[in-house]
Amino acid sequence: MAAGPRFRRRKGRAAPAEDDLRPVPPLASREERLARRAEDMSATESRSAAAEEARARDGQAAEAERARHAAEAEAETERLRIERDAERARIARELAEAREAERARAAEAERPLLLRAAEPAREPAPAPEAPPSVPGDGSAAAWERLARFSVDERELDRHRVVTASRHDPAHVAFDVLRTRLLQALAERGWSRVAVTSPTQGCGKTFTAANLGISLARQENARTVVLDLDLRRPTLHKVFGLREVGSMGDVLRGRTPPEAHLRRLGPNTFHAGGCIAFGFNDAPETYAAELLQDRRSRAALDLLEARFAPDVVLIDLPPALASDDVLALRPAFDAVLLVVGGGLTTQAEIREVQKRLGEDTPLLGVVLNRAEGVNTRKYAY
Numbered sequence: 001m002a003a004g005p006r007f008r009r010r011k012g013r014a015a016p017a018e019d020d021l022r023p024v025p026p027l028a029s030r031e032e033r034l035a036r037r038a039e040d041m042s043a044t045e046s047r048s049a050a051a052e053e054a055r056a057r058d059g060q061a062a063e064a065e066r067a068r069h070a071a072e073a074e075a076e077t078e079r080l081r082i083e084r085d086a087e088r089a090r091i092a093r094e095l096a097e098a099r100e101a102e103r104a105r106a107a108e109a110e111r112p113l114l115l116r117a118a119e120p121a122r123e124p125a126p127a128p129e130a131p132p133s134v135p136g137d138g139s140a141a142a143w144e145r146l147a148r149f150s151v152d153e154r155e156l157d158r159h160r161v162v163t164a165s166r167h168d169p170a171h172v173a174f175d176v177l178r179t180r181l182l183q184a185l186a187e188r189g190w191s192r193v194a195v196t197s198p199t200q201g202c203g204k205t206f207t208a209a210n211l212g213i214s215l216a217r218q219e220n221a222r223t224v225v226l227d228l229d230l231r232r233p234t235l236h237k238v239f240g241l242r243e244v245g246s247m248g249d250v251l252r253g254r255t256p257p258e259a260h261l262r263r264l265g266p267n268t269f270h271a272g273g274c275i276a277f278g279f280n281d282a283p284e285t286y287a288a289e290l291l292q293d294r295r296s297r298a299a300l301d302l303l304e305a306r307f308a309p310d311v312v313l314i315d316l317p318p319a320l321a322s323d324d325v326l327a328l329r330p331a332f333d334a335v336l337l338v339v340g341g342g343l344t345t346q347a348e349i350r351e352v353q354k355r356l357g358e359d360t361p362l363l364g365v366v367l368n369r370a371e372g373v374n375t376r377k378y379a380y
Contacts, residue, residue, distance in 0.1 A: 084295060091253065091298045094305075139308035142258060143222065146276055148265035155240035156213075156269070160206060163213040164269040171214070174207075177366065178214040181336075182221060184363055185311060190333035191304065192312045193363060196319045198348035202340035203368040205229070208315040209238045216264060216275035221310040224261065224303065226278040228328065229317045230287035236279035244279035251296040257303040276307070287317070292327035300331050319352045326355065334361040341369045 028036075153164055162168040163175070185191060195211075197204040208225060215223040227235035227247060236244045244262075249255040261276045284290055304312070314332055319325045325335075335356060339349060353362070 088294070088298060091302050094302065139306060142306050143263075143276070146258060146261050146263045148273070149239075149241065149262045149277075150265045151239045151241075151267060153268050156238070159209070159238040161209050161213055161238060163210045164267075164271065166269070171210070174210045174214045177211060177364070178218065181211070181363065182215075182218065182311070185333075188333070188361075191310060192300070192314060192332040193334055193336055194314045194316050194325065194328065194332040195336045195338065196316045196325050196352075197338040197340070198320050198344050198352050199318050199340075200321060202318070202338050202344060204318070204338040205234055205238065205315055207336070207338045207366055207368060208313050209235065212275055212277070212313055213269075213271050215311055215313075216271035216273075219272055219274060221274065222307065223275040223311045223313065224278065224307065224309040225275065225313045225315070227280040227315050228291065228324075229315050230280065230284040230290065230324070231317055231322065233280040233283060235277070235315055236281055239277075239279075241279060242281070244281050246282035247278055247280035248282055248284045248290060250278065251290055251293070251299045253295055253299060257299070257306060261303075261307075276309075288323045288327040291324055291331075296328070297331045319355060320348060329356070329360060334363045336363050336366060338366045338368055341367055343369070 156164040162171045181193065185193070195204050195208045205227075212223060212225040215221065225235070227233045229235075230248060233247070236242070245255070245260050247260070250257060250260050257278075261278050263273050263276045264271055265273070290296060300312070303309075312332075314328070316328065317324045319337075337349070337352060349365070356362075
């Protein structure tokens with residue numbers, strides 16, 4: 001007999017939970033809601049007012065700071081103007097005194113000896129007070145008082161200053177350049193020559209150093225070589241020197257030329273002491289502005305008045321890299337352009353001539369690093 005269906009007893013339902021009969025809190029009244037809203041609005045307005053007041057204070061502080069900076073800038077400008085005017089007056093006074101002393105010496109030399117002998121001896125007038133840097137006994141004495149520096153010939157060989165050892169036949173080209181340069185300057189009454197190149201890497205500093213050493217062997221000519229590549233001064237490194245001072249301070253009138261220039265001391269490569277260098281190890285951020293400043297021209301005039309150099313070689317930056325050469329253009333007489341063989345293009349040379357203008361005399365173009373020429377086969 002088949003088993004009948006089994007019935008299961010259903011579980012009993014859970015007893016219903018007791019109803020929560022706790023009282024519901026009453027809703028806020030309209031007056032309370034309005035009061036809370038008013039409090040919130042008041043707090044918001046207070047925060048806004050505080051923020052506005054803080055902004056006003058910040059604005060006033062910023063305005064006061066701007067006014068203070070403007071006043072400081074104006075005071076600094078006025079101070080620089082006063083210093084510049086005083087420096088111009090000092091340089092003008094020194095130049096006038098130097099010219100007057102030179103005229104007096106020339107006039108004394110031209111007077112007949114008998115007339116001078118017939119005059120009774122007079123008490124010498126007290127010399128006017130002048131800065132100790134202005135020599136009273138002429139440029140030769142001032143030149144002799146310049147500090148000297150020694151140089152290792154091996155350092156010059158390492159930097160390819162071929163005119164020192166003269167072992168490399170290439171030194172002949174610099175000697176020829178020296179002779180032509182001296183003749184051209186003497187014919188025209190010039191002394192200041194800017195040495196530049198179209199672009200970087202053409203060897204302008206190399207040329208200035210070699211030409212300077214070649215000129216140093218010319219005993220009857222005084223030469224001054226100035227490193228006015230104020231953006232990247234490297235001339236002192238060619239001679240293995242460090243801590244050589246700032247040419248920028250000389251141009252500004254802060255350092256007198258006689259305190260900065262250095263004469264070449266005794267050496268083994270027979271270069272005389274008739275050359276002095278104005279080295280520089282302090283790059284200038286605003287080089288063109290400084291070179292264009294009238295103080296720079298006044299400093300060069302003062303240098304010439306004190307030392308009477310026959311040649312002033314000025315190592316300048318590449319002409320197409322900045323406006324430094326143009327900035328100093330009124331202060332030099334002519335340009336010596338150094339071009340790199342296989343590096344400089346005809347278009348760059350024409351661009352340099354265009355920038356300098358037709359009124360800038362070009363003494364010559366020096367071809368450096370020329371390939372395909374074996375200079376040793378011309379050696380004797």
